[in-house]
Amino acid sequence: MPKEITLNHITKIEGHAKLNLSMEGGKVTKCELSATEGSRYFEGIVRGRKYYEAHEMTSRICGICSCAHVIAALSAVEDALGVQISEQTYKLRELLTLGERIRSHATHLYFLALPDYLGYESALAMAPKYGKELKSALAMMKAGNGIIRLLGSRDLHPVSATVGGWLKLPKQEQIDEIRKSLEQIRTDTVETCELFSSFRYPKFETKGKFFSLINPKKYPMLEGSFGSDGGIFDKSKYSDFIKEYHEPYSSANFVVRQDKRYAVGALSRINTSGKQLSKEGQKALKKSQIRENSKNPYHNNMAQAIELVHYVGEGMKICEELAIKDEKPVKANAGPGRGVGAIEVPRGTLWHEYSINSEGKITNANIITPTAQNLLNMQEDIREFVPSVAGRKKEEIIIQVEKLIRSYDPCFSCSAHFLEVKWA
Numbered sequence: 001m002p003k004e005i006t007l008n009h010i011t012k013i014e015g016h017a018k019l020n021l022s023m024e025g026g027k028v029t030k031c032e033l034s035a036t037e038g039s040r041y042f043e044g045i046v047r048g049r050k051y052y053e054a055h056e057m058t059s060r061i062c063g064i065c066s067c068a069h070v071i072a073a074l075s076a077v078e079d080a081l082g083v084q085i086s087e088q089t090y091k092l093r094e095l096l097t098l099g100e101r102i103r104s105h106a107t108h109l110y111f112l113a114l115p116d117y118l119g120y121e122s123a124l125a126m127a128p129k130y131g132k133e134l135k136s137a138l139a140m141m142k143a144g145n146g147i148i149r150l151l152g153s154r155d156l157h158p159v160s161a162t163v164g165g166w167l168k169l170p171k172q173e174q175i176d177e178i179r180k181s182l183e184q185i186r187t188d189t190v191e192t193c194e195l196f197s198s199f200r201y202p203k204f205e206t207k208g209k210f211f212s213l214i215n216p217k218k219y220p221m222l223e224g225s226f227g228s229d230g231g232i233f234d235k236s237k238y239s240d241f242i243k244e245y246h247e248p249y250s251s252a253n254f255v256v257r258q259d260k261r262y263a264v265g266a267l268s269r270i271n272t273s274g275k276q277l278s279k280e281g282q283k284a285l286k287k288s289q290i291r292e293n294s295k296n297p298y299h300n301n302m303a304q305a306i307e308l309v310h311y312v313g314e315g316m317k318i319c320e321e322l323a324i325k326d327e328k329p330v331k332a333n334a335g336p337g338r339g340v341g342a343i344e345v346p347r348g349t350l351w352h353e354y355s356i357n358s359e360g361k362i363t364n365a366n367i368i369t370p371t372a373q374n375l376l377n378m379q380e381d382i383r384e385f386v387p388s389v390a391g392r393k394k395e396e397i398i399i400q401v402e403k404l405i406r407s408y409d410p411c412f413s414c415s416a417h418f419l420e421v422k423w424a
Helices: 051-061 064-079 086-120 132-153 173-181 186-197 235-241 268-278 279-287 298-323 370-389 394-407
Strands: 004-005 018-024 027-035 213-214 225-228 229-231 242-246 251-256 338-343 348-356 362-368
Touching: 004 242, 004 348, 004 394, 018 242, 018 370, 018 394, 027 370, 051 064, 051 348, 051 362, 064 132, 086 132, 086 186, 086 338, 086 394, 132 173, 132 186, 132 298, 173 298, 186 279, 186 298, 213 338, 213 348, 225 235, 225 268, 225 298, 229 235, 229 242, 229 298, 235 242, 235 338, 235 348, 268 279, 268 298, 279 298, 298 394, 348 370, 370 394
Parallel strands: none
Antiparallel strands: 004 018, 018 027, 213 225, 225 229, 242 251, 338 348, 348 362
16 A cells, blocks of 8 residues: 555646645545646736726636636626626527537547546547547537637637627528537437446545536526525625635645535536436436436536536527627626626636726736636545545556546646736
8 A cells, every 4th residue: 555646747637736645554644636737817917907808818717618717707897897788699608608518528528537437548549449439529529619619709719709799790590500510419419428327436425515506597507696505695795605725735726615615517517406407418317327416526427428418409499599680799887896707617617706996997806716616625535535445556546536536627727826916
């Protein structure tokens, strides 16, 4: 039994992370999971900039979820300035975020998680035997990219979305083509659910609570209160319930809810809002291994697969309902105001908060990403899980620990803290 394990580079995740683990007599005496990305300082960078620059700048936090940061920032700014967007703008934002979720889930499931369960080091090594599955993944990623490219005018860091609306609107025939592209991958999503429901997952339960946005009208996406069976609160009061703190061994902030760890992500959404999935999503859920209020973090992979079924159906529904009409963005007053944007993104709930003065300049900003919220829960899950595999060889322990980390689909490049710069 190894006394110490140090993973300087955890593989098959977004960004860079490190784990220092010490054991004595089968017990974990030290467990430090840390982001090793450089500090990002986005909260300081946007300070002093105009309100309409926030979404453009913060989209650079991450290439994987750049659309998410755009929509969260826009939501916060519009909340601060009292901007009411049109139904068309809202539906197009939903469609944009659906495209990113489809792309992100397909990437994580097939290229990061699947090798763990089939016994391969990488997706590339799987290709000769599992070429069909990888082609399905690429088809789903292509469909997601197509939505983002159309609505955002580029594959990454969209530039068409703006405060109050859109700078460029799609044509109706382009929306119809998106619907067709989603129709073509419906079978791929169902087969993805069947594949990830066929694996044997470790029997492990986290002690953290599962939280997500909760919307009584629909499966959570761009609006709702934040909660679980542990309580529900309005997004504007998030700072009364959610606290950030820093550990010297990590460049990411840790986040707690009333001083307790918690988890966000696909499994959290299934746990809080599974009954609001589409009929196809409900069917996929019933066929999966997930039962009501699953506490097994490994089930997050199945939850993402179920969401793929749901998101494709929802995307098609939006395309069918949309009748594109020419409209200009809603004009915003300069300020002052404070606003909070809270939306669900591939890895969980994303928070943006901005304070804006009467000149329209940002005076304060706060950004809390899903991985920062999951970081403490991941760390403590590792601490509690490792004793169950402590008798194995070091290489096998490492594989099992990395598999647990990857089940959260973390993005450590997003989690590197954004503390505002204290200019001299």
